Amino acid sequence: MTALPLALSLGDPAGIGPEIILNAYAALQSGERGFFVVGGFDVLRACAKARGHTFPIVAIGDPGEATEAFREGLPVLAGADAAYTPGTPDDQGAALAMQSLAEAVRCVLLGQASGVVTAPISKSQLARVGFDFPGQTEFLASVCGLAPEDAVMMLAGPTLRTVPLTVHVALSQVPRLISRELIEHKAGIVDAGLRRDFGIAAPRIAISGLNPHNGEDGKFGDEEARVIEPAIEALRERGVGAFGPVPADALFTAPIRPSFDAAICMYHDQALIPIKALEFDQGVNVTLGLPIIRTSPDHGTAFDIAGTGKADAGAMLAAIRMAVQMAAARAKL
Secondary structure: OOOOOEEOOOOOOOOOOHHHHHHHHHHHHHHHHOEEEEEEEHHHHHHHHHHHOOEEEEEEOOHHHHHHHOOOOOOOOOOOOOOOOOOOOOHHHHHHHHHHHHHHHHHHHOOOOOOOEEOOOOOOHHHHHHOOOOOHHHHHEEEEEEEHHHHHEEEEOOEEEEEEEEOOOHHHHHHHHHHHHHHHHHHHHHHHHHHHHOOOOOOOOEOOOOOHHHOOOOOOHHHHHHHHHHHHHHHHHHEEEEEEEEEEHHHHHOHHHOOOEEEEEEEEHEEEEEEEHHHHHHHHEEEEEEOEEEEEEEEOOOOOOOOOOOOOHHHHHHHHHHHHHHHHHHHHO
């Protein structure tokens, strides 16, 4: 466990965030319980009662109290709160999610926590209460003083890491958005992140093609020859262990997966389908390029099953453990 605890944001209280936080706490060994939740004391207490958890929910007034509070129960930093209405999102819950996220990040920036683990939020609900960012990643980049493109989303599991070059855009826009500069920029951040946060001395980064069969010598598109290959050559000249382009339909096959530490894909589904198919319950959303550590379960709010007891805490457990490992890797630098 790191010297400083992790700060966990609550996520939308009408989603599965409260359940998976409580379930993760219950599943972790006592020595791993190095975190506190920011806000939502009443929400967590009501959720714990509904789900049959008997450990105490302990209110703390300062992150420095978390270590002592671990001996008694789940530490929750006093702050914003709301009613617990699983499956029924509202503006009050969205406001709580936004305040919890902002305060959790503030704790890390002030040196009171070693990293932030964010529970799932609803982008549409947050927009209703004035959240002006496409998602949590862009918010984190902004509060850290970075441009959106400097924060890179990586999906990570026990055996696979993937990075989408373009994220939440229409598929029809992808060919015009990919560029040599964007590939080089994101690959450089991935290379540095794997070294700093995962302790990989010489990362191997596979870069996918865009078109079927890498364009089949221009029959199905020329982005591979015109954009992707020159970017890979430039990266290799800079000392980045990039290779490809690898046809996307072959990139995640069993023989090829061991050949890379991370794969950069041209669009959202190229990167997210394999991680969700292979490691859904252990998939973690990691933000690379930030001065702080941020992880999150790689799934959404799941309003449809909130409060039913069906939520799996596997990805939240993985997110907590990965944040601890990342903090340990940074401490060795």
